[in-house]
Amino acid sequence: MSDPISEYLQWKKQGGELRFRAKQAIEVRFRELLTEAAQLAEAYKEDFGITLAPPAVVTAFKFKTGGKKPAAKKAAAVAAAAPATAVVKAADPKVTALEKQLAAAKKKLEAAQAKGAATKNLEDRIYELEDDLRLATHSV
Numbered sequence: 360m361s362d363p364i365s366e367y368l369q370w371k372k373q374g375g376e377l378r379f380r381a382k383q384a385i386e387v388r389f390r391e392l393l394t395e396a397a398q399l400a401e402a403y404k405e406d407f408g409i410t411l412a413p414p415a416v417v418t419a420f421k422f423k424t425g426g427k428k429p430a431a432k433k434a435a436a437v438a439a440a441a442p443a444t445a446v447v448k449a450a451d452p453k454v455t456a457l458e459k460q461l462a463a464a465k466k467k468l469e470a471a472q473a474k475g476a477a478t479k480n481l482e483d484r485i486y487e488l489e490d491d492l493r494l495a496t497h498s499v
Contacts (some may be wrong), residue, residue, distance in 0.1 A: 399411070451495070453495050454492065454496055457488060457492040457495055458492065460488050461485065461488040461489065461492060464481060464484050464485045464488055465485060467481055468481040468482065468485060
């Protein structure tokens with residue numbers, strides 16, 4: 360009779376190897392399907408002039424057809440963007456959203472001050488947004 364512990368360890372090792380192979384196979388298949396879907400969407404847009412909408416359950420994936428840049432322009436764009444870390448920070452959607460919210464809150468504050476209304480809540484909101492913006496730009 361064999362030892363249950365050694366049997367279990369052998370089973371766990373085989374399961375780990377199978378899990379690793381399955382993970383790799385799923386990742387490869389996932390990329391293949393996404394690539395094929397992107398190619399189909401691009402062909403559909405070229406042929407029919409309409410962007411093909413994904414099903415409602417698919418919300419995490421967005422496909423954008425990129426303009427084909429010549430190689431020289433693409434290399435120059437990459438070289439120009441490499442040292443410009445401030446450009447990357449400005450392009451962060453979270454930072455952009457916070458900047459828009461801050462601008463809107465400041466407009467509301469100015470309007471409230473012009474009317475002579477209470478401004479404490481608006482001032483607090485502006486302080487919070489400025490703090491969030493500072494944290495967002497510091498972490499980027």
